[in-house]
Amino acid sequence: MEHSILSLEAIVPKSLMTRLAGLRGVMIFCLAGLLVFNLVLQPVAAELASPPPQAGVVVDGRILFKLGDIDGFTAESRANLANNLLQQAIQDADVDQPIPVTIVQRDELTTIRIKNRHLLTVTKGEVMMGVTASEQAEEWVAVLRKSLRQAQQERRPNYYREVMGKALIALSVTIALITAMQWLRRWWSRQWTRRFGQLSYRRRLLLLLLLCLQYGLGLACLFYICELFPRARIGRYRVFWFLGEIFSNPLLTVGGSAYSLLDVTKLILLTGALVLASRSLTAIVKSRVLQTLVPDRGMQDAIATVMQFGLTGLGLFILLQAWGIDLRALAIFASVLGVGLGFGLQNIANNFISGWILLIERPVQVGDFIKLGDLMGTVERIGPRSTEIRTPDRVSIIVPNAELVESRVVNWSHHHPVSRLHLPLGVAYGSSIELVHKAVIEAAQAHPEVLRHPQPRLRFLGFGDSSLDFDLMVWLRDPRHQFDLKSDVYYLLEANLNRYQIEIPFPQRDLNLRTPELQSMMANLPVVDRPVAESVVEPTHKNLLADVRHYSAILQTPKSVTEDEIGQLIQQMRGPEGVSIQDRRFRLTVHPKCFVGSEAVTWIVDTQKATREAAVQIGQLLVELGIVHHVTDEHAFRDEYLFYRFYDDEM
Incomplete structure (x- = not known):
């Protein structure tokens, strides 16, 4: 009666959440940058550096209204003429006398004059629907009189003394708030790190919001101070005008459509946000769904990689189509790229395709202990181009994927991590085979990482030149521990063979002397009685424990289940x-x-x-x-x- 239960609960590991926290912080930063471009730079560029046929009339850095093209004059030339006249009138006027601005009707033309000098002509292209030229002129005259009066007030001698106090108060308050938030952010970070060991995603997000708030307060204070002083306001206007010119002028043309630097920057930010979003979504699906449905870690990585590339490609296709870029216009670029891949980038393409082969066939998976030539270690990551292998010395080595596909790879962890380890040894001729078997099996079973089932075996290989050759076969669960286990078992073998008084031989040569004089001398030597070797005392398991207690706890398993x-x-x-x-x-x-x-x-x-x-x-x-x-x-x-x-x- 077979039955299966599928758990729907999935808990995201802390290490994954830490990695996702940093990833999401970068994504939030990119999205915030995109928001600044959309809400600040693009409207300012549209207002301050609008392409023809409109240009703005400006007084002390404030745009009042916009002018268009007329016969013989461009919008920019009309705006420059008006701005120069306004600036000259402000400089020549008395601060206590208002600057006269009048409307003149002549030959069905409505003009605005300042100090009896022609300022501009209100055209039909500048009049809103349902409003006459005279009404539009009156509205502009009201705006001009108010702005000119404010400009005169700001040039009084005592004006700077009045606003200097406001600027100092605003600057002091801003510095105090930024300092307090900086101290609070550092205090929270120390307390949370001391209490929880590492910061969670929510706490990292809160610290990031505090940092953004600090910069926002600084920019707001700078913007407010520039608004108080006319010269600073004019400088701010020129900076934004320069940025608007840079970001608004056409940079390149694709498929008949012109794109400015602002458009290209927004496309790059959206593409980066798309890549980060696909990574975050893939990581969430992997932690919440794949870890429950797919127990194999290598299959999880393969599915996650395919999902990430699929989401990124689909999102990029939709993004380019929504941006108005005709993908057919990129056919030439794709052809050139294909030629480059065929000649200059063939190794990179080979490694990239090999990475997909590794993810699909999975001969090598993350966590496997492998040997590639002289390199031996654990597979930590399989990327699109290369694979990271961590050696037992904790050294990370980056191997191109093509080597793993084309070379012979020894994978101890493939399908089944349990493996058998061979330890050759030899004993002197004349040793008791039964005693050797007992001593060796006892030493092997004494190690805690040697599996009890299947039991260790001692295979008699044959008669060597100077020794009886044996092969000890033990099973271990984790092949990464084979080197330490082999060393520990040899330590145990040496101690137990000495306890049983079993000699470990070394190469020997017999010398036959045929000189008669030497033989007669040897015959005349007195015979010295040698003490008879004590009988071999069979050791107990307690004595063995005393010799190997510094290695690990000893588990003794009999040959059969009793x-x-x-x-x-x-x-x-x-x-x-x-x-x-x-x-x-x-x-x-x-x-x-x-x-x-x-x-x-x-x-x-x-x-x-x-x-x-x-x-x-x-x-x-x-x-x-x-x-x-x-x-x-x-x-x-x-x-x-x-x-x-x-x-x-x-x-």
Whole structure:
């Protein structure tokens, strides 16, 4: 009776949230920049540096209204003439006498004069619908009189003393607020870092908003101070006019449409925001959906990479179409790019295609322990062009993807991370084979990372020149630990072989002497009685523990599963830290006091130092001994979502 449960809960890891916090901060910065361009620079550019046929009439940095083209005069020349006359009238006028501005009707033309000098003519193109030229002239005259009167007031001797106090107060308040927010931001950052260890996304966003508020207050204060002083206001106008000219003038033409620097900048910002948004969305989907539905980390990365490229390409296609760029106009560029890829960029293209092959076929996945030539390490990241491998010395090496596809790669973690390690050794001739086997297996089983199932084996390879050659085979769960494990096991072997007084040989040569004089001298030497070697005392496991206690806790496993071990295993499984035994429902049937086969296999693997295959064999042994059984007796013990129950828990 098979059953599967899909959990809908997904908790985003803290490391991922930290990475996304920085990513989203950059995206917020780009969007804020785009908002500034749309709300500030573009309206200012439209007002201050409008392309023909309109140009603005300005008094002390304030645009009053705009003029258009007429026969023989452009809008810019008309505006420049009017601005010069206004500026000259302000400089020559008495601050206590208003500047006369009048309207003159002549030959169906409405003109505005200042100090009896012609200022401008109101044309039909400058009149709004439903308004006559005379009415438009009266409105402009009212605006001119008010602006000229304000300009005269701002040039009085005591005006600067009046506004200087306002400017100092505004500057002092702004500096105090910025300093307070800076101190608050740093205090919050220290307190949160000290309390939580790392800043969450919400706290990072709050600190970013405080920083943006500081800069906003500074810009607002500068804008207010410039508004108080005429010369500063004129300088501000010229700066915005210069920026408007730069950003508004056509920069390039694509498909018959002209695009300014402002348009290109907005397109670049939107493209960057699109890339960051696709990355953030992909990371969220990977953490909340893929980690639940797809347990394989390599498949998660492959799906996330394909999703990110698909979203970016689709969004860029929609963005260019909405921007009015005809993609057919980019055909020539695509052709040139194809030629470049064929000649100058063939290695990059090869690595890029190899990266997609690695993501689709997945011969190498993130987290695998591999060997590529002389390089050995763990795969940390598989990118579009290169792969990052972290060596056991914690050194990151960037390898082109083409090498992983075209070269021979040894992957210890492919499909199954459990692997067998071979440790060759030799003992002296005359050693007891049974004693050697006992000493070596004891030393191997003493290491905690050596799996108990399958058990270590000692293979007799043959008779060497100076030794009896053996091959010790042990199983380990994580191949990345093979070097440390090999060293530790050799330490244990040396200590245990010495305890059993088993000699580890070295190359020897026999010398046969055929000189008669030397033979006679050797025969006359007195015989010295040598002490007889003490009998080999079989060590105990307690003595072995005393020699290797500085390595790790020692676990001794007998060659076969005994009744005592089965009793201990059952007691552990039914204990508080054992498998989860509870009532479980499948469809309309409730099965009381049962456990899941796959959960039991995982528990045996974690607690009994076994592979999953050996754990299934142990579970099947419990079934054959009549200790557990399938709830409906339809299946043997399997590593699947099947319900099993102890016979002791039967109703």
